[in-house]
Amino acid sequence: MSMDARKFRILQAIIDDYILTAIPVGSRTISKKYETGLSSATIRNEMSDLEELGYLDQPHVSAGRVPSTKAYRLYVDQLLREGKLQTGDMSGIRDHFLSRARQMEDVIGHAAQVLSSLTHYTGLVMTPKAGEMKIRNLQLVPVSSTAALVVIVTDSGIVRDAVIRIGSDMDADALYAISRMLTENLTGHTLSEARQIMAASTGNIQRRNQMVTSISELIGEVEQQQTKAKLAVVGTSNILNFPEYSDVEKAKSFLSVLEGKEKLLGILEQKQDMAFTVRIGPETGIPELKDCSLVTATYRLGDNNEGTIGVIGPTRMQYGHVLGVLSAMGDILTQLLGDDKE
Amino acid sequence: MSMDARKFRILQAIIDDYILTAIPVGSRTISKKYETGLSSATIRNEMSDLEELGYLDQPHVSAGRVPSTKAYRLYVDQLLREGKLQTGDMSGIRDHFLSRARQMEDVIGHAAQVLSSLTHYTGLVMTPKAGEMKIRNLQLVPVSSTAALVVIVTDSGIVRDAVIRIGSDMDADALYAISRMLTENLTGHTLSEARQIMAASTGNIQRRNQMVTSISELIGEVEQQQTKAKLAVVGTSNILNFPEYSDVEKAKSFLSVLEGKEKLLGILEQKQDMAFTVRIGPETGIPELKDCSLVTATYRLGDNNEGTIGVIGPTRMQYGHVLGVLSAMGDILTQLLGDDKE
DNA sequence: TGTTAGCACTCGAGCTAAACGAGTGCTAAC
DNA sequence: GTTAGCACTCGTTTAGCTCGAGTGCTAACA
Numbered sequence: 001m002s003m004d005a006r007k008f009r010i011l012q013a014i015i016d017d018y019i020l021t022a023i024p025v026g027s028r029t030i031s032k033k034y035e036t037g038l039s040s041a042t043i044r045n046e047m048s049d050l051e052e053l054g055y056l057d058q059p060h061v062s063a064g065r066v067p068s069t070k071a072y073r074l075y076v077d078q079l080l081r082e083g084k085l086q087t088g089d090m091s092g093i094r095d096h097f098l099s100r101a102r103q104m105e106d107v108i109g110h111a112a113q114v115l116s117s118l119t120h121y122t123g124l125v126m127t128p129k130a131g132e133m134k135i136r137n138l139q140l141v142p143v144s145s146t147a148a149l150v151v152i153v154t155d156s157g158i159v160r161d162a163v164i165r166i167g168s169d170m171d172a173d174a175l176y177a178i179s180r181m182l183t184e185n186l187t188g189h190t191l192s193e194a195r196q197i198m199a200a201s202t203g204n205i206q207r208r209n210q211m212v213t214s215i216s217e218l219i220g221e222v223e224q225q226q227t228k229a230k231l232a233v234v235g236t237s238n239i240l241n242f243p244e245y246s247d248v249e250k251a252k253s254f255l256s257v258l259e260g261k262e263k264l265l266g267i268l269e270q271k272q273d274m275a276f277t278v279r280i281g282p283e284t285g286i287p288e289l290k291d292c293s294l295v296t297a298t299y300r301l302g303d304n305n306e307g308t309i310g311v312i313g314p315t316r317m318q319y320g321h322v323l324g325v326l327s328a329m330g331d332i333l334t335q336l337l338g339d340d341k342e
Numbered sequence: 343m344s345m346d347a348r349k350f351r352i353l354q355a356i357i358d359d360y361i362l363t364a365i366p367v368g369s370r371t372i373s374k375k376y377e378t379g380l381s382s383a384t385i386r387n388e389m390s391d392l393e394e395l396g397y398l399d400q401p402h403v404s405a406g407r408v409p410s411t412k413a414y415r416l417y418v419d420q421l422l423r424e425g426k427l428q429t430g431d432m433s434g435i436r437d438h439f440l441s442r443a444r445q446m447e448d449v450i451g452h453a454a455q456v457l458s459s460l461t462h463y464t465g466l467v468m469t470p471k472a473g474e475m476k477i478r479n480l481q482l483v484p485v486s487s488t489a490a491l492v493v494i495v496t497d498s499g500i501v502r503d504a505v506i507r508i509g510s511d512m513d514a515d516a517l518y519a520i521s522r523m524l525t526e527n528l529t530g531h532t533l534s535e536a537r538q539i540m541a542a543s544t545g546n547i548q549r550r551n552q553m554v555t556s557i558s559e560l561i562g563e564v565e566q567q568q569t570k571a572k573l574a575v576v577g578t579s580n581i582l583n584f585p586e587y588s589d590v591e592k593a594k595s596f597l598s599v600l601e602g603k604e605k606l607l608g609i610l611e612q613k614q615d616m617a618f619t620v621r622i623g624p625e626t627g628i629p630e631l632k633d634c635s636l637v638t639a640t641y642r643l644g645d646n647n648e649g650t651i652g653v654i655g656p657t658r659m660q661y662g663h664v665l666g667v668l669s670a671m672g673d674i675l676t677q678l679l680g681d682d683k684e
Numbered sequence: 685t686g687t688t689a690g691c692a693c694t695c696g697a698g699c700t701a702a703a704c705g706a707g708t709g710c711t712a713a714c
Numbered sequence: 715g716t717t718a719g720c721a722c723t724c725g726t727t728t729a730g731c732t733c734g735a736g737t738g739c740t741a742a743c744a
Contacts, residue, residue, distance in 0.1 A: 237597035255579035
């Protein structure tokens with residue numbers, strides 16, 4: 001016995017129904033609601049086969065069947081192969097962004113917000129890791145007589161700044177001169193290269209030694225800080241709308257994972273070579289998320305930096321819709337961030 | 343009949359017990375667990391009086407009593423009057439901050455984190471509104487041939503930046519010259535004053551008209567953006583540990599309020615002239631938080647900017663502990679941000 | 685050989701009634 | 715003024731029950 005076309009159709013109907021209702025699906029439901037010309041008894045036989053094949057689970061004898069992880073996997077793979085994503089809401093999404101895309105953090109926050117409200121799940125937007133970023137400009141701005149602000153602009157338009165102490169003999173012009181020099185030397189290099197260059201040239205500008213190490217240190221810090229990509233998570237409370245989380249314990253473990261973003265980052269940072277990655281239940285690798293699915297896509301930022309967007313929801317997720325939204329959002333972010341800052 | 347010392351002692355015992363257990367308190371419990379030399383019957387009479395006075399509620403006839411909002415209010419006022427806050431954990435708090443206080447946003451994030459983990463409630467940290475902030479420096483940094491980055495440094499060390507388009511005839515030196523000029527003109531003025539100045543002086547520098555309006559616009563945007571103070575909220579899922587939120591509906595409405603931070607900001611931005619503000623249940627003014635208490639304190643940032651820190655938890659909150667933690671954290675933030683950036 | 689009607693069986697959900705017990709208010713004695 | 719005693723209340727828990735959705739199997743049918 002193996003999977004044939006009819007079994008697949010029936011399985012699909014079961015998944016569709018379960019995604020919609022969250023109630024274990026019985027043979028009669030399929031026979032009536034979906035136009036298979038088959039009686040419930042026949043469906044029953046097929047369902048029994050599907051269970052044996054590992055595509056369906058039965059919570060208990062007198063309940064209907066529930067799709068297994070394996071079933072969702074098949075379903076999603078089929079969806080991805082067909083590639084028919086509803087991208088109709090693209091323009092709707094864009095409206096959200098028109099006037100507001102100022103700060104990087106605002107953008108990712110908004111994007112996550114939009115993902116969440118369009119899907120009713122939890123929206124995720126992650127900035128690229130900064131490891132590959134190249135410096136475009138480095139500027140020292142006087143803040144007080146003993147402190148200056150270091151502003152670092154990278155090729156993807158991301159700006160980081162921090163305060164450092166400086167000798168009191170520096171005025172604005174002196175700082176500017178240093179800025180120019182540093183910029184000339186460092187433009188086009190990655191953060192880690194920049195540190196090396198600064199370390200190497202210390203002999204050159206011995207007199208400013210203290211300050212140079214200060215800045216170098218800062219670049220290191222920034223690099224380290226940026227290596228942990230920023231992550232916006234919006235709509236966590238949406239999850240409480242779904243019956244599978246009416247159990248408070250489940251809800252709590254889910255929310256805890258999302259709050260301590262480390263685990264999430266761990267997953268999101270895994271390289272993905274596909275346009276979309278769908279992790280179903282246990283595939284997430286996080287025990288607390290074993291009843292959740294995580295769908296992610298990438299957007300491009302500048303030359304070769306990839307950010308990640310995604311949606312977390314119950315395993316019985318509306319995968320088609322989510323993929324459509326993610327696809328549209330990915331395009332928009334790529335355009336928006338690419339065009340605007342380039 | 344009115345409140346006498348004994349009634350007050352009994353009330354305090356009831357509140358203490360209820361805060362600890364979340365179970366309606368019976369007369370027998372008080373008589374046994376707390377060293378009043380009184381029998382349950384006497385306590386019962388007193389409790390009856392306290393109920394009549396509005397300090398106790400009775401969920402139903404055969405249950406114990408529960409403190410009313412009025413009771414908590416009395417309790418907290420007493421606590422504040424005594425002013426005996428446990429500040430023993432001050433040094434413990436400071437350890438969390440030693441090496442990390444780089445970016446403002448990191449600091450408030452960490453602070454909220456610490457508040458949450460020390461109290462097991464939800465921690466809030468809000469930056470001051472920027473309305474009163476004065477410009478200290480304004481710098482244009484070239485990003486590409488047609489775009490520059492405007493960096494605004496204010497007197498409290500807060501930095502905002504945004505990209506603007508510029509004419510292609512600007513090189514780094516030209517931008518620097520403009521920066522100097524702008525800084526000279528605008529230093530010491532508030533953001534809104536700065537806009538007026540720029541508007542007024544447009545005639546002066548007519549040739550750069552387009553750019554000036556661009557910057558002016560930006561300052562307006564920044565001002566508007568900053569008017570909504572940033573708010574970090576950490577530990578929302580802690581709330582699920584408390585039995586009063588084992589009802590999913592309650593939990594959801596709570597989490598929703600915290601996620602859409604607007605309402606929260608609305609409360610937090612209310613001026614408070616006391617060191618601490620305690621809003622109990624309905625006093626928060628937010629229906630969804632009628633079973634929560636919000637305790638806030640202020641920290642000082644720079645000359646006359648006040649930020650707010652706070653904790654949200656169930657009305658039966660460990661007020662003493664929370665006040666102690668907030669007090670310590672307020673001091674630390676004031677020192678940390680005051681010293682570091684000043 | 686595949687499909688379907690019929691039927692006995694399973695088992696969780698939901699309802700009801702009874703037992704339980706924590707807590708109260710009241711009364712009478714101290 | 716305090717306390718022991720007691721009847722009473724009422725939410726919670728438990729046990730038993732029915733109900734019904736859904737199944738698997740068998741036998742008849744095309």
